[in-house]
Amino acid sequence: MQKQENLSKNQKIILDLIEKSSGPLKAYSILFNVKKQGIKAPLQVYRALDKLIEIGKIHKIESRNAFVACKNSNCQVSKATAFSICESCEDVTEVSNLKLSKYLSNFADKSGMKYNKYNLEFFGLCKNCKK
Amino acid sequence: MQKQENLSKNQKIILDLIEKSSGPLKAYSILFNVKKQGIKAPLQVYRALDKLIEIGKIHKIESRNAFVACKNSNCQVSKATAFSICESCEDVTEVSNLKLSKYLSNFADKSGMKYNKYNLEFFGLCKNCKK
DNA sequence: TAACGCTGTGTAATAATATAACATAATTAA
């Protein structure tokens, strides 16, 4: 696994920002927030995001076009991601449940395709918002 | 359930196109294909897509920003969608498996959130491409 | 050490995806 020390300057800046965020961040919001650190162009952000996704440090929330840090310390590369997304406050929680991931990868293996990875997004109201 | 006869003109044109397509269609490709039928602007397409999604006639493949017809005739409104996506040919197959959907909705109900719906995307190589 | 491959950076331009705002028409419900 690639250690964080091996990340490049831009990758570190952007990972740091995402890890400190309380919720998902969008690419152009990231860009805005790192301008003072010398990152000026969308492509610089997208390149760092691509790399961070590749090594499993962050995930993309596909339905939101937003990015979150991986909360699953032993998840090296993201082959199996699941999230709970609040439709009211847009809070995102990473679901990490071994039984779930085994169930799903097993399901995929039996499906006839050569399975590589999956992404699952649950939508609803989070504990706070459902009150 | 809203019947197809109740769909508006634009909605019918766009649903018809998507149902006849062999794979997922992107919004601007839809736009291009329906120009001859008088639909000229992106918003006209997106409005029809929103409605068709709402009534469960089509689904959005979030990771691809593309749209497919619902193959699940008894799926009135899409609260539980799952797809297999080929990373080589980009073919998409809707997965409809009652055990899977029960497992996932049950999982979500126990998770603490007020569960509304989920979307699951499997990635890999389809039967043809894995050869 | 020099040539090479690989990864990352910087920059400008542009492509692709999606929505806001406003005006009007058609349909449905009271």
Added chain:
DNA sequence: TTAATTATGTTATATTATTACACAGCGTTA
């Protein structure tokens, strides 16, 4: 038959993401 709702048409613009090109740093290896 008015009011509410849903759909349409149009222009403009916002948001998300990529292409293309030039170059820098670093480790390998020949």
